[in-house]
Amino acid sequence: MHVSSLTLRDFRNYARLELDLSPGISLFYGPNAAGKTTLLEALFLLATTRSPRASSDRELLRWDAGGEAGALPFARIASDVHRLSQSLRLEMLIQLRQEEQANDVQLRPQGNVQKLIRINRKPVRAFDLVGQLRVVLFTPADLELVHGAPAQRRRYLDLTLSQLDPHYVRTLAYYNRLLQQRNSLLRAWRERRRPRRAVDDELGYWDAELCKAGGYILAERLQAVAELNSILATLHGDLTGTAEPLVIGYVPRLAYPAELGDLPDAEQLRAALHAALLHCRTDELQRGQTLLGPHRDDLTFAVAGVNLGLYGSRGQQRSVALALKLAEARLMTQRSGDAPVLLLDDLLSELDMHRRRHVLHTIQQPQQQTLLTATDLSDFEPEFLHSITRLRVETAQVFAV
Amino acid sequence: MALPPNAPLPLVEPVARLIEAFNQLPSIGPKTASRLTFFLLRADAEVAQQLAAALTDLKEQVRLCKRCFNITVDELCPICTNPSRDQSMICVVEEPLDLLAIERTGAYRGLYHVLHGHIAPLDGIYREQLKIDDLIQRVRTEPITEVILATNPNTEGEATAYLILKDLVPMGVRTTRLARGLPTGGDLEWADSDTLGSALEGRREL
Ligand SMILES: [Zn+2]
Numbered sequence A: 001m002h003v004s005s006l007t008l009r010d011f012r013n014y015a016r017l018e019l020d021l022s023p024g025i026s027l028f029y030g031p032n033a034a035g036k037t038t039l040l041e042a043l044f045l046l047a048t049t050r051s052p053r054a055s056s057d058r059e060l061l062r063w064d065a066g067g068e069a070g071a072l073p074f075a076r077i078a079s080d081v082h083r084l085s086q087s088l089r090l091e092m093l094i095q096l097r098q099e100e101q102a103n104d105v106q107l108r109p110q111g112n113v114q115k116l117i118r119i120n121r122k123p124v125r126a127f128d129l130v131g132q133l134r135v136v137l138f139t140p141a142d143l144e145l146v147h148g149a150p151a152q153r154r155r156y157l158d159l160t161l162s163q164l165d166p167h168y169v170r171t172l173a174y175y176n177r178l179l180q181q182r183n184s185l186l187r188a189w190r191e192r193r194r195p196r197r198a199v200d201d202e203l204g205y206w207d208a209e210l211c212k213a214g215g216y217i218l219a220e221r222l223q224a225v226a227e228l229n230s231i232l233a234t235l236h237g238d239l240t241g242t243a244e245p246l247v248i249g250y251v252p253r254l255a256y257p258a259e260l261g262d263l264p265d266a267e268q269l270r271a272a273l274h275a276a277l278l279h280c281r282t283d284e285l286q287r288g289q290t291l292l293g294p295h296r297d298d299l300t301f302a303v304a305g306v307n308l309g310l311y312g313s314r315g316q317q318r319s320v321a322l323a324l325k326l327a328e329a330r331l332m333t334q335r336s337g338d339a340p341v342l343l344l345d346d347l348l349s350e351l352d353m354h355r356r357r358h359v360l361h362t363i364q365q366p367q368q369q370t371l372l373t374a375t376d377l378s379d380f381e382p383e384f385l386h387s388i389t390r391l392r393v394e395t396a397q398v399f400a401v
Numbered sequence B: 001m002a003l004p005p006n007a008p009l010p011l012v013e014p015v016a017r018l019i020e021a022f023n024q025l026p027s028i029g030p031k032t033a034s035r036l037t038f039f040l041l042r043a044d045a046e047v048a049q050q051l052a053a054a055l056t057d058l059k060e061q062v063r064l065c066k067r068c069f070n071i072t073v074d075e076l077c078p079i080c081t082n083p084s085r086d087q088s089m090i091c092v093v094e095e096p097l098d099l100l101a102i103e104r105t106g107a108y109r110g111l112y113h114v115l116h117g118h119i120a121p122l123d124g125i126y127r128e129q130l131k132i133d134d135l136i137q138r139v140r141t142e143p144i145t146e147v148i149l150a151t152n153p154n155t156e157g158e159a160t161a162y163l164i165l166k167d168l169v170p171m172g173v174r175t176t177r178l179a180r181g182l183p184t185g186g187d188l189e190w191a192d193s194d195t196l197g198s199a200l201e202g203r204r205e206l
Helices: A036-048 A099-103 A140-147 A150-164 A166-190 A199-240 A266-279 A281-287 A314-336 A353-363 A382-387 B013-023 B030-042 B045-061 B096-105 B132-141 B155-171 B193-201
Strands: A002-011 A014-020 A025-029 A074-082 A087-096 A113-119 A122-124 A135-138 A246-251 A298-303 A341-345 A370-374 A389-394 A397-400 B086-093 B110-114 B146-149 B174-177
Touching (some): A002 A036, A025 A036, A036 A074, A036 A087, A036 A150, A036 A370, A140 A314, A166 A281, A199 A246, A199 A281, A199 B155, A298 A314, A314 A353, B086 B096, B132 B155, B155 B174
Parallel strands (some): A025 A370, A341 A370, B146 B174
Antiparallel strands (some): A002 A014, A002 A074, A087 A113, A113 A122, A389 A397
16 A cells, blocks of 8 residues: 655644655655654554654644634644555544543543544544554664563554454453453552452453453464464564574463463453453452453564573664564555555664665565655665655755755 | 733633633533623623523422432432332433433333443442442332343443342342444433334343
8 A cells, every 4th residue: 555645734843744655665864853753653643543752642733733713723644545445535633632621531631632533534533543554664763672661562463453453453442441440440449448349240340341352352463473473484584694583472471271272262262361360369459450461461582492582682683673563564465465654764774784685675566655764865875766756854844856 | 913822811700700610511611611601791681690590499409319319309200209100110321311311212111210320440430439229229129020221332331230230130130231223332312212212122131
């Protein structure tokens, strides 16, 4: 798939931008803080509804956004997306939340910003946007994926699956909501704000629903890891020139019975999760939180039996991160028949010749749209530069070259 | 030149106070609050007096029915005191507005029980904040043969229904839930009468 346009208004440092994009490779270059990464971020937001870097969504609005009297300040992102079977116009309005809505218990304020989304001019919920545009973002921060907190690795799988399967997005959101309710219940008991009476009855509904959603999420993740592993069996070796496969291990907090095999189905996992939850009741009451389930799981990355998250050199970890992202892109292509848009943020400058050649080979495939950023053109071969679209970015303005 | 967004507006105190009061209401923002206030300022004194009296009466005269917790001006609500209502059925709803929605269908002739909310631990709402124990007490003492759980078809509504069911099962009373077909995640309050009527008709045993 590819995007043919990107429109920004009052988004970060951009006041106004109307950009046409080629279906092949576009290279955005210019000094630091000019707004190159912001372009990739905008597309990532349209694909996932979330920013890869903002700690608060408030930061997405330009500092003096929305000057018109009476209107609430807002930022706007829009793009025309062309998929195998259809073309779509995606729009996101990021708006300061009105006070009246912050009072409403139903709409829990997240920061103080709300996102309004339209597909082909029709308002839809955030869930419905995810996966309409599929992207894979490569950034130097991907290294965190390998040696950072488990949450980063869960996010890697969740972002991949969410973009591929609308049911996964919804179930994950539902699971997280159930989890918050259940944790609040456990915490109230732990802090002795409520008598521990009929505990099993009170937890019953949350247990059953959590395990149903959790079993599904777990099964989907195990399946995705199996597919990624078969991709990585050759990809990592090709990338590093060592012929050694990278193996992702899924480490569930739930120790499910070995007789279920490598790929238990959602129902088997639901049952196992339910049994295990009942088993750790006392522990959960003491700790005041849900101790089992996909929200506590982790991944390991091993080459030749060595856990590279723990024992890998920085170079090895960088290769792992790169291989994981390339594998994610290939998984999306395999499952949907449509290649995702690749967003490479200041990535090539960090790679050695061999890895760089591999990445360039990947992005030069037909039907592959790629947006690259770089500070310096001297990192690239003249031949490569002539075959692509170059765009200069300076103080939040983009110039065709 | 527009004022900076957070500058205090140069308003006299009574006007500012009413705007502030309107602004606290659900779905009313600063703009609507100002519009309502200036409307009342221009309108005949009568309009404002009627509104003021209605507001005072609302808080002074309206209370909850002793039996079913519907809103009422007397000790018991008009449904509880109506002898032609079927005294053997209770329909359990989250809010008085849900009761009105079911009344509008005309498909139900029994009694009600209003819980005044749903289970939501995240918002600090547990069973003891709801009228669940009062419901159990009613089923124990009144000649009830069927309880219809008409909480909303969303997570919190289902969690509430589940908890009530747990209490009712050992009591041996027939317990039913509205048929599926209501928009999931939605509120009864907003369901159209036909859909709600047939959900009531096709209620299933739990
Ligand atoms: Zn009553």
